[in-house]
Amino acid sequence: MAIELPENVVISKLDELASWGRKNSLWPMPFATACCGIELMATGASRHDLARFGAEVFRFTPRQCDLMIVAGRVVMKMLPVLQRIWQQMHEPKWCISMGACASTGGVFDTYSVVQGIDRFIPVDMYVPGCPPRPEQLIQAIIDLQDKIQAEGTVSGREFNTSRRQEPKRALLELPVLQNTPPRV
């Protein structure tokens, strides 16, 4: 027996509803360290407007944000700061690693730059580029929105998968690098 629904009634699952709400109001926490920070500011400025996607509020306090955009290289002196800010954010939280330096260390394979923040922080989306164009960052946010919609749950079960915790192969220091004699 079919039920006639009036047109102002929507039926959905609670998970999808929660994900829909969360994905369309991602409040970014800009962790801008270097050049990618300028492209992040340009993405928030008037030509490529990030506010169109719900990311209007660039709060600089981790307590009020749910998306951390790490834009720029992270140096070993800065990494404990990054970890502390990640811990201060409330669940559900996501992380975008913007630019080559945050994803893998970029141009700077030196003694002080961390070769990819995903060695120390769980990252959801990587944006390549040096610096990535604002359109690329917007694409990353759209993809993250799709990911949240596809995997999101009300209780946050998707964050506790044990599969996520296995170190990925890229995170392990490749043995060939350890045997390379230092170039003086």
Added chain:
Amino acid sequence: MSLSSPASPTDHADSQSDQQSQEYLWTLNFGPQHPATHTTLRIVLKLDGERVVDALPDIGYLHSGFEKIGEHLDYDQYVTVTDRMNYISPISNNVAWHHAVESLVGIEIPPRCVYLRTIICELARISDHLLCNGAVGLDTGAFTFFLYGFYQREKIYDIFESLCGARFTNSYTRVGGVSHDITPVTIEMIREFCRNFPKTLRDMENLLNRNRIFVDRTRGVGVLTKEEAINRSCTGPIARASGVTVDLRKDQPYLAYNDLDFKVCCATEGDSFARYLVRMAEMWESLRLVEQALENLPSGPVNVGMDDRAHKPDKTMVYSTIEGAISHFELVMSNRGAEVPCEEIYAATEAPNGELGFYLVGDGSNRAYRARCRPPSFIHFAAFPHLIRGHTLSDVVAVLGSLNIIAAELDR
């Protein structure tokens, strides 16, 4: 690794009579993650209520080892790394680096390249001052001013993108020339920018020059006297706003500045408002320089010829003539480029932030033995505790913005 405040020598100097006032002092950690620090620097402020008693900067949160990389990359590869120093105006870093390399090796660039580099340096100067003043406006609450500035910067990014393909980390210059010659399309874009920019600049001046709130927040704040500016090695708009009339474009002319007519903008008060006004005036002068250089752009080759063995030849020459192919092969594969003398040189240019110099030590190969960058932001930030003593917490933001501290240049 803890984030405790760094040990300070002034702690030991407190005497018994100060014990009473010491009870009211409290410590505030400003940064390294803070919207107004313009990326990562940290200041530990000792405050008496709202008044700053002492400020202890703690830097190094973006130290990436630029100078060590300079010893492993060759002269044309390192220009990509110089982009990432003062990332607000990366092209002026490229020009400064290759100016130093060409001074070391002794290459003279053709006139067209000279004028082209002048044009892009001045466009980068406009871009830098727009962001610096925009950030001062943003931090003191003027969001519209910031957005106007950013919109014009997007126009400049479009110009750079049509010139060399990248919005801002351009890596445009090469030893002995540039990577791409300028096209009529780009020239027309620059002309259009020069036509439309004065109106926006006038709007921006009308917004803030006589704005009661902005003037109250910046006038008399962070005063740097002339003697202090010289003693603390300040250069650039900061020194010029304190009355020190040094400008490397006039004192030691490089590129085309000898032939072009422009004024050096100075002020005498030395406070944050004077620094803001000097930067606004410099934007007008830069616009005049761009117009003059564009009118007088000489024709001819933009890169040095193949005989100098410094610059890779044009691709059409490489694919069609045997000399081009041999020259390309020698420069890339066998490293038989121009002979770099085993000498040391210091060469500086007037970057938008101050004097950006490179101390280069050559050792005969195509890599620098030592590539030291003299960073204006590092030296200006050392003057910050002196500037902020006695002011209130809200002035910290105004002074920091007016000094234009770029963390990547600060820490390298």
Added chain:
Amino acid sequence: MPVTTAIESIIRRVDGVTTDAYKAQHRMTAPVDSIHEVLAMLHGDYGFDLLVDVTCVDYLNYRDADHRFGLVYVLSNTDNNARLIVRTYVDDPEPTVPSVTDLWKGADWMEREVWDMFGVRFADHADLRRILLPDEFAAHPLRKDYPLQGRGERHNFPVLTRDHE
């Protein structure tokens, strides 16, 4: 030429000072014992009031090098735009140079950076500690015997995961 007159009179007044030039850049080399005297003379008597840069070069692998570290001071005269580069050389172990923070306050941070990167100590510097690297860092990275990728300091941190720590 104001620079050449300054150089000639300093060569007459202080022993051990030599001079040379490369492409119109005048250079003066002084032994480390008299470097502070030479710089004080340049600052006081000859009007070189702007200290542009203080830096160091490690000549470990350089051909024909007699000493290991070369300190470089770039000076400028704001009145007549004269520039001068003053050099001095020190050796391992315990390279020590007198500090010039009493002449130019801007030398404070520049000398701290040389200490941080090279390990050259500055006598009479009020506050000589690391500036760019963390305080616990154990080496001086711009020395030629330190590898570019470091010795593992950059990855010596705990890993945060989504499972609660």
